[in-house]
Amino acid sequence: MKKLSVIIAFILSFGYSGAQSAGLYELNAGITAQKTQKLYWENGLGVDFTSDFLFGKRIHLKTALITSRLGSAFRSNAINQESFTLGADWRFFSRKPLQIFTGFNAGYFMAHYDDPEFDDLANSSPLVQLDAGLIYRFAFPLSLSASLGYNFITSNGEQGPGTLFPLFYQFKLYYRIK
Amino acid sequence: MKTDRIYLLFLLFIFVSCNKMPEIDNNTMLDGDQIFDISLVQPERFLISARYPTPSALQKDIPVIIAAHGYTATTFEWDELRDYADSTGTFYVSQVLLGGHGRSYEEFRKSTWKDWQASIRDEYKKLSRLGYKNIYLAGSSTGCPLIINLIQDGFFENLTKPKKIFLIDPIVISSNKTLTMVNALGPVLGYTSVELTDGEQGKWYVYRPYETLKQLMKLIDLTRKELQSGIRLPQNTKLKTYKSTSDGSADPVSAVLIYKGMKHADGTPVEVEMVDSKLHVFTRLRGRDGVTEKDKALQMKTFKEMEQAMIHP
Numbered sequence: 001m002k003k004l005s006v007i008i009a010f011i012l013s014f015g016y017s018g019a020q021s022a023g024l025y026e027l028n029a030g031i032t033a034q035k036t037q038k039l040y041w042e043n044g045l046g047v048d049f050t051s052d053f054l055f056g057k058r059i060h061l062k063t064a065l066i067t068s069r070l071g072s073a074f075r076s077n078a079i080n081q082e083s084f085t086l087g088a089d090w091r092f093f094s095r096k097p098l099q100i101f102t103g104f105n106a107g108y109f110m111a112h113y114d115d116p117e118f119d120d121l122a123n124s125s126p127l128v129q130l131d132a133g134l135i136y137r138f139a140f141p142l143s144l145s146a147s148l149g150y151n152f153i154t155s156n157g158e159q160g161p162g163t164l165f166p167l168f169y170q171f172k173l174y175y176r177i178k
Numbered sequence: 179m180k181t182d183r184i185y186l187l188f189l190l191f192i193f194v195s196c197n198k199m200p201e202i203d204n205n206t207m208l209d210g211d212q213i214f215d216i217s218l219v220q221p222e223r224f225l226i227s228a229r230y231p232t233p234s235a236l237q238k239d240i241p242v243i244i245a246a247h248g249y250t251a252t253t254f255e256w257d258e259l260r261d262y263a264d265s266t267g268t269f270y271v272s273q274v275l276l277g278g279h280g281r282s283y284e285e286f287r288k289s290t291w292k293d294w295q296a297s298i299r300d301e302y303k304k305l306s307r308l309g310y311k312n313i314y315l316a317g318s319s320t321g322c323p324l325i326i327n328l329i330q331d332g333f334f335e336n337l338t339k340p341k342k343i344f345l346i347d348p349i350v351i352s353s354n355k356t357l358t359m360v361n362a363l364g365p366v367l368g369y370t371s372v373e374l375t376d377g378e379q380g381k382w383y384v385y386r387p388y389e390t391l392k393q394l395m396k397l398i399d400l401t402r403k404e405l406q407s408g409i410r411l412p413q414n415t416k417l418k419t420y421k422s423t424s425d426g427s428a429d430p431v432s433a434v435l436i437y438k439g440m441k442h443a444d445g446t447p448v449e450v451e452m453v454d455s456k457l458h459v460f461t462r463l464r465g466r467d468g469v470t471e472k473d474k475a476l477q478m479k480t481f482k483e484m485e486q487a488m489i490h491p
Binding site: 037111162165 | 351353354355356358359395399402405406407408423424425426427428429430431432433434435437438439450451452456
């Protein structure tokens with residue numbers, strides 16, 4: 001345990017020394033993993049962009065495409081479904097390695113039921129989400145984030161796709177391209 | 179100082195919320211200590227194992243269907259199928275009362291989903307040991323994941339295999355998605371309640387203690403995961419799911435999960451029929467307001483199909 005604490009402290013201090021980005025703009029891309037509360041893992045790719053003109057890199061523009069095909073539905077009977085989102089985050093402590101962020105996403109959700117018997121069921125929906133979490137920017141060109149999100153549009157058995165749930169957790173491992 | 183007061187008020191709110199007890203009218207509510215499900219007093223009217231404990235050779239050949247009701251309901255939910263069976267005389271209906279149900283709020287609050295399931299297990303074992311050869315199962319709403327779990331659990335291995343299983347409006351995904359947050363919200367809310375019609379009074383619990391909502395979530399989450407991994411029915415057991423396309427209690431997507439997740443023993447897909455109805459458990463019309471001719475026709479069509487499946491398997 002003590003050893004682990006020393007390793008973590010070392011990584012954090014190493015990260016802090018080089019956390020500030022000096023470029024005019026910054027582009028990150030990488031893996032996005034999402035776990036919906038009481039439902040699936042859905043994984044995919046995401047991109048994050050910021051620039052000095054976006055309030056000194058406090059605003060980050062982001063997009064992600066995730067699918068259960070790369071998560072719970074991989075070699076299982078889970079429903080194949082995709083979510084595509086576009087959004088923006090506001091970063092607190094944007095010059096520090098450990099930052100807090102909160103953001104808004106809009107997008108589109110689509111599920112595939114794979115049999116004509118279910119053609120009458122809703123299988124797509126717009127997405128409106130809020131999320132908030134922590135991000136750690138390492139000195140080497142990687143960042144790791146964890147957040148809690150909420151879907152404002154979900155299904156109620158009468159409208160909307162049944163596997164669109166409210167609460168989700170997201171984890172992102174991004175590489176700093178520029 | 180002001181912040182301290184706010185924290186104190188918040189803690190007080192949590193404390194008060196955790197100790198919330200509903201106001202129960204003992205004279206009219208099933209939740210109270212005066213009204214109980216009638217099967218507790220007269221089991222022989224509801225359970226075939228109690229009505230015919232020493233079946234003749236002829237009786238052993240008559241199809242018997244064990245009907246399991248849903249969360250907060252009672253044997254009342256399957257009364258109309260029993261009436262139908264009585265009128266045709268072609269099959270028996272054994273209406274089980276789920277554990278913790280039909281008794282009192284307190285007994286319900288303390289029960290687990292395994293308690294709910296125990297009465298289905300008991301009746302099935304009894305019928306199998308008494309020598310009934312043609313046993314069927316029917317579940318409505320929460321009765322369905324309880325039955326699915328029996329299959330997954332290997333319950334039928336040393337018993338007479340069920341010939342066919344009928345699932346009516348099964349719940350694997352709740353329509354109310356707030357249920358997914360019951361672990362966090364439950365202690366604050368204490369319980370939820372539902373509006374009953376005059377005809378439903380005394381037949382359903384009005385109050386839903388959060389402990390039982392947690393149990394419900396646990397059961398359906400387990401069922402979803404089991405379906406995700408895949409469930410094979412016992413040899414020669416068939417299954418059909420009927421699901422309303424619009425349902426405020428059991429999300430219609432539950433039928434998709436069952437269809438994808440369950441297979442017959444030979445690997446062929448199970449049957450599913452999406453029905454044009456907005457009722458949850460469309461086979462139960464008694465006690466509802468605003469029942470239409472279309473609802474009645476759908477109920478009768480389904481009962482006839484179930485009967486045909488039993489007398490001409």
